[in-house]
Structures are given as C-alpha cells and as structure tokens.
Amino acid sequence: MSMQEQPAKSKKQMVHTYDSIARHFDLTRYKPWPETMKFAERLKPGSLILDLGCGNGRNLRHLTSKGMRGIGLDISRGQLEITRRRTLEEVPEAEFHLMGGDAEFIPLKDNELDAIIFIATLHHLPSQEARLNSLKEIYRVLRPGGMCLVSAWAREQEKFKKELADGQSAIGDGWEEGDILLPWTLKGEGGVNNDKKFMRYYHLFSEKEFDDLLENTEFKILDRYIACDNHYAVLKKIEYEIT
Numbered sequence: 555m556s557m558q559e560q561p562a563k564s565k566k567q568m569v570h571t572y573d574s575i576a577r578h579f580d581l582t583r584y585k586p587w588p589e590t591m592k593f594a595e596r597l598k599p600g601s602l603i604l605d606l607g608c609g610n611g612r613n614l615r616h617l618t619s620k621g622m623r624g625i626g627l628d629i630s631r632g633q634l635e636i637t638r639r640r641t642l643e644e645v646p647e648a649e650f651h652l653m654g655g656d657a658e659f660i661p662l663k664d665n666e667l668d669a670i671i672f673i674a675t676l677h678h679l680p681s682q683e684a685r686l687n688s689l690k691e692i693y694r695v696l697r698p699g700g701m702c703l704v705s706a707w708a709r710e711q712e713k714f715k716k717e718l719a720d721g722q723s724a725i726g727d728g729w730e731e732g733d734i735l736l737p738w739t740l741k742g743e744g745g746v747n748n749d750k751k752f753m754r755y756y757h758l759f760s761e762k763e764f765d766d767l768l769e770n771t772e773f774k775i776l777d778r779y780i781a782c783d784n785h786y787a788v789l790k791k792i793e794y795e796i797t
Contacts, residue, residue: 659691668697
C-alpha cells in the first residue's frame with residue numbers, strides 16, 4: 555500500500571500530509587493563538603511547558619519569548635524543522651527542545667511539566683480511545699498543580715455542513731460522527747493539472763462530546779468556553795493530599 559493509499563485516518567497518512575505541506579502551512583500560520591497568549595499570563599517565567607502538536611512553532615515561540623522553557627513535540631519532522639529554524643532566528647534567547655512523537659505516547663517522565671498547550675491537535679487523533687489516551691498522558695506528565703490548555707474544532711460550524719454530511723462516504727471504515735476530510739492544495743506550476751491535493755482528517759466535537767471527554771479524565775476543569783469556532787478548556791492536575 556502506497557502512502558497516498560493509506561486509510562484517511564491513519565497517523566502515517568497524517569505525517570505524510572503535514573511533511574508535504576509544511577512550508578506552505580508555515581506561510582499561512584504565523585501568529586500565536588490569542589488563547590495561548592492569555593494562558594501564558596497564568597504562568598511564571600522559567601516554567602517548563604510542552605507545546606503538544608507544536609506544528610510550525612508559532613505558539614512555542616511566543617511562550618519562550620516570555621521567558622518560559624519550552625518543549626515542542628510533533629509527529630511531523632517537516633514541521634519540527636521549521637520550528638527549529640524559526641525559533642532560533644526569531645527568539646535567539648529561547649530555551650527550547652524539540653522532539654518527534656505521538657500525543658498518545660508522550661516521551662517524558664511522570665510529573666515533569668509545569669504546563670501544556672494542546673492546541674488544534676486533539677481533533678486530528680483518529681479515535682475516541684486515542685483522544686482519551688492523549689489526555690491521560692497529559693495528566694501523567696504534568697506535575698501536581700500543573701495546567702493544560704486544550705482546544706478542538708467545534709461541530710457547531712455552518713461552514714462544515716457539507717463535509718459533515720459527506721464524512722462517512724469520504725472516510726469509510728472507522729468513520730465516527732463528527733469525522734470529516736478537508737483538502738489542502740499545493741499549487742503546481744503550469745496550471746491546475748499540476749496541483750497536489752492532500753486530505754486532512756479532523757474530528758469535530760459537539761459541545762456534549764467535548765464535555766464528556768473531559769469528564770472522563772482526572773482533571774479539575776478550571777475554565778470551559780467556545781471561541782472562534784473552537785471548544786477550549788483549562789485543566790488542572792489535582793494536588794496530592796497529605797494524609
């Protein structure tokens with residue numbers, strides 16, 4: 555089976571897509587998310603923070619520019635290469651480390667991190683089990699009292715009605731309600747016949763589904779809201795009780 559023939563929801567297909575579009579993606583994603591900037595205000599300089607699914611590093615660069623020590627983890631080597639280059643260029647004083655990895659299996663020790671941002675990544679994980687596993691991993695690597703900002707695309711978006719209606723036929727085996735495929739087109743030279751189209755998998759969350767997912771973790775939910783067609787939550791790992 556060639557890479558292009560991988561199932562739409564496979565992680566191998568996701569890696570292939572984001573490696574292939576990395577340069578073009580970087581040109582269109584250059585500002586940190588406003589919610590990341592607000593979350594950073596809760597944290598102290600010197601905090602060790604993981605950007606889980608860091609993409610091209612736009613959020614990581616903001617955090618390290620505020621004096622935080624950053625770790626960027628992404629499944630795409632192409633995205634990590636851009637993150638490294640741009641962070642060294644734009645935030646030369648940054649303390650940061652990058653690693654390839656999977657949000658379901660974070661290669662860090664228990665209770666190691668002060669905070670995590672999990673932005674625009676949860677909705678790429680291909681099953682309910684994978685999404686819950688990622689939150690359990692986040693809980694494991696956070697220190698007691700540590701916080702996480704998590705986001706996911708909301709299903710309550712008019713612009714994706716057609717994709718939601720076509721999701722089952724487009725994806726086939728493994729489809730879940732809320733699954734869609736969205737194209738990313740790289741323009742080729744010499745007309746549309748040379749364009750390359752890459753289909754990106756997303757799982758759009760209903761409000762109830764997002765809440766139910768959070769309730770199945772051990773986190774304390776500090777904040778929960780919708781902004782710019784995204785579900786957001788600020789989560790806290792509970793402190794140990796001394797008995």
